[in-house]
Amino acid sequence: MDRDLQDLVAAWLRNADLSEPRRDELLARLRADDGFRREFVEEIQMHGFVRAAQSAEPRWPLLEEALGGRRDEPGLEDSIMARLAQRPAPRRQPTWNPWWAVAGLAAVVVGVFLAVRSDGPKTETDGPHLPGLVAPPNPPAIAMLSHVVEAAWADGEPDRIEGAELATGWLRLALGTVQIDLFSGARLFVEGPAQLELRSPNEAFLLSGKVACELNASARSFRLLTPGLSVVNQGNSFGVKVTESGEQEVHALEGKVTIGRPGETGTSQILARQARRLDDSGLAETSFRPEDFPAFERVRDREQAEAARLLLAWRAAADALDGDPSVRVHYNFEEQSPLDSTLRNRIRGNGAGSDGQIIGARWSQGRWPGKGALEFRGRGQRVLLQLPEAAASLTLLAWVRVDALPQPTTSLLATDEPPEAESGSASPSFNGARAIRWELKSTGQLGLSISPSPAAGASAWTAFPSPALLTAERHGQWLCLATVVDSSRQELTHFVNGIAVARNKLPPGSAPALSHLAIGNATTTESEIRQGLSYGFFGAVDELLVALRAFSPAELRRYYEVGRP
Amino acid sequence: MDHDANALHAAIDEVLAGHRDAFRHIVREFGLGVRGFIASQLYHLDDVDDLAQDVFLAAFENLGSFRKGDDFGAWLRGIARNKVKMYFRSRMRRENAMERFRSEVTELVEPDLEKASLAVEEEQLARLLSCISKLPDKMRRIVQGGLEGQKAQALAEAMQSSVAVIYVTNHRAHKLLRECMARKGV
Numbered sequence: 104m105d106r107d108l109q110d111l112v113a114a115w116l117r118n119a120d121l122s123e124p125r126r127d128e129l130l131a132r133l134r135a136d137d138g139f140r141r142e143f144v145e146e147i148q149m150h151g152f153v154r155a156a157q158s159a160e161p162r163w164p165l166l167e168e169a170l171g172g173r174r175d176e177p178g179l180e181d182s183i184m185a186r187l188a189q190r191p192a193p194r195r196q197p198t199w200n201p202w203w204a205v206a207g208l209a210a211v212v213v214g215v216f217l218a219v220r221s222d223g224p225k226t227e228t229d230g231p232h233l234p235g236l237v238a239p240p241n242p243p244a245i246a247m248l249s250h251v252v253e254a255a256w257a258d259g260e261p262d263r264i265e266g267a268e269l270a271t272g273w274l275r276l277a278l279g280t281v282q283i284d285l286f287s288g289a290r291l292f293v294e295g296p297a298q299l300e301l302r303s304p305n306e307a308f309l310l311s312g313k314v315a316c317e318l319n320a321s322a323r324s325f326r327l328l329t330p331g332l333s334v335v336n337q338g339n340s341f342g343v344k345v346t347e348s349g350e351q352e353v354h355a356l357e358g359k360v361t362i363g364r365p366g367e368t369g370t371s372q373i374l375a376r377q378a379r380r381l382d383d384s385g386l387a388e389t390s391f392r393p394e395d396f397p398a399f400e401r402v403r404d405r406e407q408a409e410a411a412r413l414l415l416a417w418r419a420a421a422d423a424l425d426g427d428p429s430v431r432v433h434y435n436f437e438e439q440s441p442l443d444s445t446l447r448n449r450i451r452g453n454g455a456g457s458d459g460q461i462i463g464a465r466w467s468q469g470r471w472p473g474k475g476a477l478e479f480r481g482r483g484q485r486v487l488l489q490l491p492e493a494a495a496s497l498t499l500l501a502w503v504r505v506d507a508l509p510q511p512t513t514s515l516l517a518t519d520e521p522p523e524a525e526s527g528s529a530s531p532s533f534n535g536a537r538a539i540r541w542e543l544k545s546t547g548q549l550g551l552s553i554s555p556s557p558a559a560g561a562s563a564w565t566a567f568p569s570p571a572l573l574t575a576e577r578h579g580q581w582l583c584l585a586t587v588v589d590s591s592r593q594e595l596t597h598f599v600n601g602i603a604v605a606r607n608k609l610p611p612g613s614a615p616a617l618s619h620l621a622i623g624n625a626t627t628t629e630s631e632i633r634q635g636l637s638y639g640f641f642g643a644v645d646e647l648l649v650a651l652r653a654f655s656p657a658e659l660r661r662y663y664e665v666g667r668p
Numbered sequence: 669m670d671h672d673a674n675a676l677h678a679a680i681d682e683v684l685a686g687h688r689d690a691f692r693h694i695v696r697e698f699g700l701g702v703r704g705f706i707a708s709q710l711y712h713l714d715d716v717d718d719l720a721q722d723v724f725l726a727a728f729e730n731l732g733s734f735r736k737g738d739d740f741g742a743w744l745r746g747i748a749r750n751k752v753k754m755y756f757r758s759r760m761r762r763e764n765a766m767e768r769f770r771s772e773v774t775e776l777v778e779p780d781l782e783k784a785s786l787a788v789e790e791e792q793l794a795r796l797l798s799c800i801s802k803l804p805d806k807m808r809r810i811v812q813g814g815l816e817g818q819k820a821q822a823l824a825e826a827m828q829s830s831v832a833v834i835y836v837t838n839h840r841a842h843k844l845l846r847e848c849m850a851r852k853g854v
Contacts, residue, residue: 104839112835115770116816126769133776144780149842151708152788153811155700155716156796253827255804255837278806278837405828412826601801660797664812 107132107139112146244268245304246285252406254279254295266580274299276312280397280405289325289336290317292397302328315342315356315396331381333363339375342396351381356393362386407472413668414471420665421646425449429498429652431490432456436475436645441466446477446486456649459486464623469645470502470581470668476645477623481509482637485624487519490617494651495590497615499541499551500659502646502666504581505573508545514638515584516541516647517625518554518616536616540564540625541586542638547571549597549604551586553615569597569605581645583663588615589653596656601663603656622647676740683731691731695724698744700793705745705785709752709774719755723748745785749778792849799848807841810834 111129113119121129133140246269256263257275269283276295283291287304297312307314308328317340318325327334329345332353339358345351353362355373362379363370364386371386373379380389421435433449443466446459461477463484469476477486501515518538538554550568573582585598588609595607625638646666675693682690702723707716726747727734734743756771800811806827813823815838824831 104836108839109832109835111773112815112839113820113831114766115773116820117766118815118820118831120766121769123765126765130769130772130776133773140777140780141784144777144784145846146839146842147708147777148704148781148784148788149708149845150815151706152700152704152793152796153800153845154707154814155703156793157800157812251805253806255806277804277840278833602798660801664801664808 105139105142108142108146111143115143115147116150242270242272244270244286246283246301248281249284250280250282250402250406252280252402253409254281257296257298264580269301271301271303274301280402282399282402285325287325288318290319290399291315292317292399292402294397309343309345311345311347313342313344313396315398316340317399331364333365335361335363335370342393344395352378352389354378354391354393354396356396410471410668411473414474417470417666420662421449424648424662427650428454430648430650431492432488432647432649434459434647436469436477439466439475446488448488454492456491457489459488459622461486467643469643470666474645476504476643478643479623479640481639481641483624484639486622488620488622490620490649492651493536493614493617495588495614496651496653497588497617498585498648498650498652498654498659499587500583500585500646500648500650500654500662501644502581502583504643504645505543505578505641506643507578507641508543508547508573509641510637510639511545512540512636512638513543513545513640514540514621514623514625515543515640515644516620516622516649517638519619519621519626536614536618537612539615539617540638542625543573543640544568544571547574547577549573549584549586549599551588551595551597565610567595567597567605567607567609569599572599572604581668583659583666585654585659587653587659590614591653598656598659598663600667601656601660617649620649677736680731680734680736683728688728691724691728694727694740698741699724701741701785701788702744702748704793705781706748706752708781710755715755719748719751722751726751739786742782742786745782749782788849795849795851796845799845802848803841803844807837807844810838811841811845 107129110119110121110125111133114121114126114129133143248263248265248267248269251263251265254276255278257277260275263269263274274281274283274293274297276293276297276299278295280292280294283293283301285291285301285304285307289305291299291307292315293299294313297314298310299312299314300308300310302308305324306326306328310330314327316325316327316336318336325336327336327341327343329343329351330349331351332343334341334343334353336358339360340356341360342354342356343352344354353360353373355375355377357375359372359374361370361372371379376391376393378389378391379386381387418437421433421437424430425433430450431454434446435449436446439447444461446461448456448458450456464477464479464486467476467478468474479485499516503515517540540552542550542552544550548568548571550566552564552566554564583598583600587596587598588594589596590609593609593611595609596603597605622644623640627636627638631637676697679690679693683694699720703716703720706719706723710716710719723744727744730747734740752774756767756774800808803811809827810823813819815823815834820831820834823829824834827834
């Protein structure tokens with residue numbers, strides 16, 4: 104970034120005061136240099152768009168008054184969603200680029216959005232049709248991206264996240280540190296900026312950057328190549344550095360390391376705490392500087408510091424949410440003992456839901472170290488709760504880790520019938536309200552199913568599914584799932600990680616029954632038991648919220664962003 | 669910007685026929701663009717929203733003077749430019765040299781900013797939020813945090829980095845966002 108541009112942007116953003124000569128200098132360049140002026144304009148324009156898009160939609164009382172009073176109109180983002188829905192489904196880019204994953208997701212989302220929206224509600228018996236989601240064949244993985252600390256991938260790279268499987272190929276890291284665990288047992292700590300090619304479980308090529316390699320006793324040998332060196336490790340650890348200008352160093356961090364040169368038959372060895380530098384005359388001794396290389400302890404320390412910062416930010420946002428009068432249940436799974444059999448509702452007072460009664464589920468770690476969660480392992484396990492009142496509009500939000508979807512339907516949160524309503528009724532109804540089941544399908548769809556209206560005489564539940572987005576590659580990751588029922592607009596919208604993924608038109612008379620609910624399971628009818636059906640959740644939940652109003656897409660996106668691990 | 673001209677003209681006709689509620693369509697369609705345009709020139713977000721409201725009020729009152737076939741977004745930005753100028757003028761009397769410097773910069777880059785605004789389609793703006801959410805972690809935090817005022821220093825401290833690196837990373841994030849917004853179907 105041009106120094107003048109940086110100074111001008113900093114001054115523009117009130118981040119720096121400039122002397123008079125410097126101000127004159129910058130003004131002169133702005134006048135004379137078209138390219139510089141354009142670049143500055145692009146920078147401040149994007150600042151403006153980002154600020155406007157990310158800020159809450161303003162209230163404009165004078166304008167409302169001029170228009171004749173405020174009405175509950177859809178927000179700006181709803182309007183954006185509607186426009187997106189009117190566009191044809193996008194096509195996948197022919198070559199890989201960093202936004203490929205986004206484009207693919209959006210294509211599916213928009214396609215399904217259109218299909219679901221135009222077709223109206225589906226019932227389970229209809230067998231809702233979703234566009235094909237055939238994943239392209241993946242090359243076999245040879246490593247895991249085990250840790251990602253304050254990292255940014257270089258331009259043109261996919262946005263790899265922690266826990267991703269890695270195949271052979273290039274990794275270009277712009278900033279931060281990542282830990283790569285190869286299936287051979289070799290462990291690489293890569294510090295950005297770095298360009299590394301994974302060639303096999305036993306070999307990688309470092310074009311530039313710093314890599315520390317660890318091998319424990321169970322690992323096979325590993326070879327790290329550079330443009331001028333071949334470094335072989337048969338135990339312990341070493342560090343290799345290749346600068347942009349081509350300077351190369353090898354440091355034996357623990358144990359001895361064998362170094363070879365391309366085209367040469369012989370090798371040389373260096374002992375622990377020794378280092379070699381490659382120059383024109385060959386390998387030369389250089390000072391041993393282990394601190395130059397990323398190390399397990401430092402990566403962990405920074406990772407923990409980052410996690411602590413994220414946890415604090417989420418806590419502040421979660422506390423603020425508790426002040427919202429529409430929120431009736433907010434389980435944040437915090438400040439609870441692993442022996443607690445009650446899940447504390449953070450909302451108190453009139454209209455608040457009850458604490459949860461934990462049945463069988465076990466306490467475990469949530470999104471960050473120090474954050475609690477409940478782990479569910481299928482049959483029987485659940486948390487029971489009650490709500491004193493119902494409302495036509497509703498927001499359900501949960502941070503969940505899905506470990507498996509082994510049965511056709513898994514219940515996240517469901518109306519739990521009181522015993523007297525259960526007997527002899529396949530279509531439970533509570534004073535006109537209809538039972539709901541917030542659920543996951545084995546196909547990876549998030550859905551809300553609503554029991555039939557007794558008046559309609561139907562027997563099948565009506566399902567409102569999302570596209571199949573929670574597929575196996577997302578298992579084990581923390582996801583923010585939300586479903587919003589907006590009665591004023593007769594709409595039901597599903598969100599995954601703050602993004603609206605499906606919108607359905609709701610038929611009239613779909614007020615949900617919320618008085619008795621179960622998290623992580625649903626009561627099966629006798630007929631379902633005979634069929635061997637069950638709804639138990641396999642995974643973990645570390646936050647759950649029930650609000651009696653429709654949250655806006657902007658609210659949900661913001662809450663996802665502040666809570667993403 | 670790329671708006672549905674028929675829907676816009678229908679809304680204008682309705683407003684001019686006395687159905688003022690139809691103006692909501694216009695606010696909804698152009699709200700983000702106008703706020704973004706003003707936010708690129710002003711520091712305080714509250715001021716941005718106040719000025720944006722003034723722009724729409726002025727547009728509402730002067731809607732009869734808008735000629736169909738002209739670019740409605742450019743017409744709104746013309747109103748916005750005047751509002752921004754008046755804003756700077758009112759503050760220059762009491763503000764310091766840096767404020768005057770910023771005002772001068774605004775005037776210098778005004779034609780380029782208008783040209784750049786013309787090149788951004790509504791569809792692209794609609795993609796911005798999704799694009800931000802897909803930025804790499806560090807970039808996303810910087811973009812979401814913003815660099816106004818003392819935020820750049822605070823971010824640099826929190827990320828154990830330097831202010832210069834924060835600016836460079838933000839610059840690169842903007843480049844990625846522009847690429848992402850320009851890509852159809854994201």
